[in-house]
Amino acid sequence: MNGEAAISTIDQERGLLWEICRKIWSQPELAFREYKACKLLVETLKTAGFRVETGAGGVPTAIKASWGGGKPVIGLLGEYDALPGLSQKAVPYKESAEPGYGSGHGCGHNLMASATLGAALGIKAEMEKRKLRGTIVYYGCPAEEVLTGKVFMARGGAFEGLDCAISFHPNVLNRVTKGTGLALNSVKFHFTGISAHAGREPHNGRSALDAVELANVGANYLREHVPADVRIHYIICEGGVAPNIVPDKASVWYYVRSRQREDVEAVYRRLVKIAEGAAMMTETKMNIEFLGGCYSRLNNGVLCDLIHQCMEEVPQEPWAEEENEFARAINETVPGERLEIVRKYSLDADAQMHTGVLPIMREDGFGSTDVADVTHIVPGISFGTACEPLGVSMHSWQVTAAAGHSLGFKGAIYAAKCMALWATKLMEAPEMIQAAWDEFNEATKGKPYVCPIPPEVLVPQM
Ligand SMILES: [Zn+2]
Secondary structure, three states, X not given: OOOHHHHXXXXXXXXXXXXXXXXXXHOOOOOOXXXXXXXXXXXXXXXXXXXXXXXXXXXXXXXXXXXXXXOOEEEEXXXXXXXXXXXXXXXXXXXXXXXXXXXXXXXXHHHHHHHHHHHXXXXXXXXXXXXXXXXXXXXXXXXXXXXXHHHHHXXXXXXXXXXXXXXXXXXXXXXXXXXXXXXXXXXXXXXXXXXXXOOOOHHHOEOHHHHHHHHHHHHHHHHHHOOOOOEEEEEEEEOOOOOOEOOOEEEEEEEEEEXXXXXXXXXXXXXHHHHHXXXXXXXXXXXXXXXXXXXXXXXXXXXXXXXXXXXXXXXXOOOOHHHHHHHHHHHOOOHHHHHHHHHHOOOOOOXXXXXXXXOOEOOOOOOXXXXXXXXXXXXXXXXXXXXXXXXXXOOOHHHHXXXXXXXXXXXHHHHHHHXXXXXXXXXXXXXXXXHHHHHHHHHHOOOOOOOOOOOXXXXXXX
16 A cells, blocks of 8 residues: 555654653743754754754754655644743643743643654655655744744744645644634734823823723724624733832733734734824833734645545554543543534544544634745645643643543544545645646745745844
8 A cells, every 4th residue: 555654654653752742741832942842853863864054044953854855845843832831731730840930831832843744754655665756855844833833934934845735733633724714914013102100190100001002902892893703812921010110111922813813904904003192102112022923824725625535545553442541531621622623523432532534614713823834935834633631721731631641642643644545645646736836826826925924024033
């Protein structure tokens, strides 16, 4: 069977892939600081014979590792950044792995790093055995959690020359959706006022916190007059130090999201006016720190159909008794959510982990990902495999626990095999890549990708 060499290589490399998966999981690194994960992957890829470039696209912790030659050039998108505050042991009850407010892999990006590496090794083996022509490119993509890693990489030209790209993300279900998510802009407004004694001479003070609050009032009125799919959310990052001092510094951090990049930009421009108005009302100064933005995902239908076919072809390993028990204990912490998923997708009433593959659906989500930007540069897709108990939601301690456990890893191995089969099938069928490009050109109407991050915004150096 075609794909046999890829699948058996991934099985043989399980020990190495588990080690990488666990190492990245047990030393979680936040966005743009993934130095240990980057080093580990670079060394492994070099040993495997890949031509490795670090700092791809101008991002210090990004990797571009290639093997093979000529067309098609297929990109595999791995990630490895963690989330703040989600430190957790690989146990089915809440217990932080680190005292205090430690980070954790609450989105399972350690599984992505490992699965994508497994896919790259598998494809290489299959190409060698069957003398397939083409180039595989493993991308180590930092800082997905702040939604700008791949966007900076794109600005630096890291994805140029690809024929198509794939990204796997841990999920509660084995599925591929042709739906999309939300495009986004991330911005901080910093206000500077005049400090004064809040009791004795408030008339001499100009409150930066007032400016933040008035900006938020304005934004909350704006909500009524934007397209229905727009999301606006904020946190106050700085709001003064004591009530008896008029705050001379205050900051607010906004996300603006929408299905369409154009709508994000339009609402963003109005939000900037609101912040300017707040500064005017309070006689403070306002400074904009634009952190970045991304597109909404354009999942390519041709490539979706192919990965779905591969997901059905690759055998799934059964969940072990211990894994089902682990999942049951986690699901018991979110019982309503598990039942909701079971009902929505007509699953086995007692299922704790998903088995099988859902039919392809067109379900639009409300999250954002910087994978989206790659899908506006070349035909690309993102798909999910079951790595987590059915009831859990992303960015939670439950996901951190699953991502460090054998059940998460099992889902990642399955994903690695699916990606490997997908890539080798594409290498044998250039007409499929052409069809993917025809669809891509039709969808984008020839409009070139414009990076949402302007050249003057520097890559964060941590
Ligand atoms: Zn994620």
